[in-house]
Amino acid sequence: MSLLERAIQYTQGEGGPLVVLLHGFAGTAQDLAPFGRSMGVSGHFVFPDGRVSLEPIGIPGRAWWPSDGAARARAMYEGTPRDLSDFEPEGLDEARLSLLELLNELTRETGRTQVVLGGFSQGAMLAFDLAFRTDFPLSALVQLSGCRIAQRFWNPRLATRAGLRTFLSHGTHDPDLSFQAAVAYKDDLVRAGLNVDFHPFEGGHETPISVLRSLKRFLNSV
Numbered sequence: 001m002s003l004l005e006r007a008i009q010y011t012q013g014e015g016g017p018l019v020v021l022l023h024g025f026a027g028t029a030q031d032l033a034p035f036g037r038s039m040g041v042s043g044h045f046v047f048p049d050g051r052v053s054l055e056p057i058g059i060p061g062r063a064w065w066p067s068d069g070a071a072r073a074r075a076m077y078e079g080t081p082r083d084l085s086d087f088e089p090e091g092l093d094e095a096r097l098s099l100l101e102l103l104n105e106l107t108r109e110t111g112r113t114q115v116v117l118g119g120f121s122q123g124a125m126l127a128f129d130l131a132f133r134t135d136f137p138l139s140a141l142v143q144l145s146g147c148r149i150a151q152r153f154w155n156p157r158l159a160t161r162a163g164l165r166t167f168l169s170h171g172t173h174d175p176d177l178s179f180q181a182a183v184a185y186k187d188d189l190v191r192a193g194l195n196v197d198f199h200p201f202e203g204g205h206e207t208p209i210s211v212l213r214s215l216k217r218f219l220n221s222v
Contacts, residue, residue, distance in 0.1 A: 118142025
């Protein structure tokens with residue numbers, strides 16, 4: 001089954017971009033589906049389900065690739081938020097190809113040429129992996145409590161997206177993904193020429209109302 005067949009999608013308002021947002025680990029399309037309607041932003045919104053069912057390991061929800069569960073649990077127990085810059089998860093290539101197929105299908109079906117791609121946590125990692133490892137035309141990127149991965153592939157290609165509007169948010173007390181690593185990543189994006197809108201917040205691994213308000217302004221400007 002393709003990602004499009006499992007996706008929730010709807011059009012809101014007049015005009016606007018194609019907005020594709022990917023849920024995080026152990027989430028589903030239903031987690032983000034209310035997003036567009038609650039924000040009151042015009043566009044065609046698409047929320048696909050992750051490729052991997054977690055039910056066989058006793059976890060509800062889906063993922064884009066299997067979790068590095070033991071390492072994550074150890075880091076959370078030790079109170080050491082992770083820097084995943086060198087992490088290259090098994091299944092990343094397959095997830096990127098599936099997402100690329102989805103974007104091509106959506107642009108053909110909707111006729112929309114402006115594409116905003118992003119997500120939360122693991123979903124944001126996949127969105128940015130596609131941005132830096134393909135030439136698919138994008139109007140903006142959104143990363144909500146995500147991080148850099150696969151840096152040996154990403155870093156040499158950051159400048160290929162120079163000028164791209166990019167929204168980043170991250171909690172200063174995120175217990176899972178390092179805030180310091182997020183700041184270093186943001187700085188590298190700025191140096192590469194991306195137009196970065198950075199929103200740190202006092203909180204953890206989440207997307208608070210203050211970030212959603214800023215994201216609404218960002219999407220309206222796109």
